[in-house]
Amino acid sequence: MDVIEPKPAPYRPDVQIASLGDAIGDPVTAADFPETVLRFRNDRWAPAVGLESLSDEDWVRHFGRFEPLPDNLPQPLALRYHGHQFRVYNPEIGDGRGFLFAQLRDGEGRLLDLATKGSGTTPYSRRGDGRLTLKGGVREIMATEMLEALGVETSKTFSLIETGEQLHRGDEPSPTRSAVLVRLGHSHIRIGTFQRAAFERNEDFVAKLTRYCLDQYYGAPDVDDPGAALLERAVDACARQAAGMTVAGFVHGVLNSDNINITGESFDYGPWRFTPKWTPGFTAAYFDEGGLYAFGRQAEAIHWNLAQLAGCLTLIGESDPLKAAFDRFPDRYREHFVSQFLWRLGFAPRGSEEDLHLVAAAEKALTESGVLIDRFFFDWMGRPQWVDPAYAGEAFAHFRTRASAYEPARARTHAYWSGEPCSMHIEEVEAIWARIAEDDDWAPLTAKVAAIRAMGAAYRD
Structure with a gap:
């Protein structure tokens, strides 16, 4: 399974969206936030689009105040779209609290977008305030970092800036802190x-x-x-x-x-x-x-x-x-x-039918045993032979037999494999947010991102 790694590149603006004309979106203006406090910048992906040399001050000017990047979109675009929401067609949606801010090429030559969430109202905001809670932004960092480490094609949380407003939401304690997020993604053209x-x-x-x-x-x-x-x-x-x-x-x-x-x-x-x-x-x-x-x-x-x-x-x-x-x-x-399951197991493929049976046996064992997903992959990664008494039960019998025929695709050489599996369950997500909300303590989030990236490096090793 191929996993795209960030490859350093010079800044290469390429505003291809302009070729679609006026039908793709509406020019908008970003909100004027009372504060812009930088909370997260993605130093893993910034070099891939030539923006790693920006000072924190310049970073905030572009991704908190939305001063245009050189030779890029002169004004953000709120993209137009419709969609089925829980299978009910809605013709009244579009970018309601975000916009396309810039387009540029990465080190692989791919056209990437810098787009926002929480950047203010647009023609599609309806009755919304166009804002994002800081908690929502923190959660998006954790989701995207974890998915990237596990080999999933995902947008990257590029920037998170706290904006100094108090927001009221019906589904979380209010008032709550506000933020504006910028994501780096391979297209914002939706179905x-x-x-x-x-x-x-x-x-x-x-x-x-x-x-x-x-x-x-x-x-x-x-x-x-x-x-x-x-x-x-x-x-x-x-x-x-x-x-x-x-x-x-x-x-x-x-x-x-x-x-x-x-x-x-x-x-x-x-x-x-x-x-x-x-x-x-x-x-x-x-x-x-x-x-x-x-x-x-x-x-x-x-x-x-x-x-x-x-x-x-x-x-x-x-x-x-x-x-x-x-x-x-x-x-x-x-x-x-099957390919991604074997990649996470660290098993070398043997053939489509054998591989399919192995994965089916693993799914059945996981469902019946209640073993934690991350624990399972951590324990078996690169170990086709059974090694842990936790898997001695009947639920894993068929999987153990199938797994014994496989060879490891990768060795467990990274230091990550000598510790404990990295997970992202809701209890930890809430605990990390609580430290920010109660004490403005960002250290647990920083540590979690580092741990996730170490896991990602171990899987790619």
């Missing part, structure tokens, strides 16, 4: 972006969006059937996303079509959780009463969203090739799921 264009019957814009995505994100500008070509690539990317989140034990919480982007990169973290155990019905959002986006249903949810993209693309293509591309999702999900 919902296509849905808006299709809702408006704007065939020309659907065609333009399709060509843009094929060219900028998939390196395929010249194809005979652009709609089917894009859907085929999106199906593969989103199948990888669903598989990665599941192997990580991650539950996104709100897998609406406006939260699924065209490159299959997980982003926009609200009520997320990591499930401690392999519990298919585990949900992250208290309002997901029917379990639509439960741990065991995330692949189904993403596949359903891809059906909405396919429907949009019928405006520019024939149904049969689109259906063929859409129908590949189950196979592609299974392939990615």
Whole structure:
């Protein structure tokens, strides 16, 4: 399984979004915050886009006051989109508390976006205040760092700046502190972006969006059937996303079509959780009463969203090739799921059927035994032979037999493997936030990010 590592590069602005014209978004102005206190800057990814040399003062000017970056977007854009929210179509959404701030190339040559959350009101804010709680920003740091370490394609939390306002929210103690977050991501073109264009019957814009995505994100500008070509690539990317989140034990919480982007990169973290155990019905959002986006249903949810993209693309293509591309999702999900499961186990693949049986045995054992997910992968990583009495029971019998035929793909040489598994369960998330909220103590968060990155280095070692 390939994991993208940040590769140092010079600053390379590249405002490709302008080629989509006025239909993609609306120019907006950032809020004028009473304070801008830098709380987090991503020094792991800043060199990949040539911004590591910014002083803290300059960092705040760009990512707290939103002074444009050189030769980049002269004014932020609040992107336009629609979407299905818990499978109910909503034509009244768009960037309501964020905007696209800049586009630039990374060391791999990929077009990346710098986009915000909590940067003020836009034409799509409706009755919202356009703000982000500091707790929400802290939680997004933890989610993105953990997912990246576990090999999941995710946006990166690039910056978090506290903004000195008191916010009132119905689902957490109020008043609470405010912040503005900047994320670095590989596209903010959503399935919902296509849905808006299709809702408006704007065939020309659907065609333009399709060509843009094929060219900028998939390196395929010249194809005979652009709609089917894009859907085929999106199906593969989103199948990888669903598989990665599941192997990580991650539950996104709100897998609406406006939260699924065209490159299959997980982003926009609200009520997320990591499930401690392999519990298919585990949900992250208290309002997901029917379990639509439960741990065991995330692949189904993403596949359903891809059906909405396919429907949009019928405006520019024939149904049969689109259906063929859409129908590949189950196979592609299974392939990615097995590949990422073996990667996290540290086992060298043996062949599709054997690998599939091994992973099925592991899932069954985890479900029946109640062993913690992170504990399981930590104990077995690179150890195809059974070594721990915790796995002596009947629940793991079939898995032990299957695992004994495998060879390790990586050695347990990193210092991480001599300690304890790194997890991100809700109790620790709340404890880290409590130290910030009560004592303005950021040391536990800093230590947790360091521990997560050490785990990531161990998996990549």
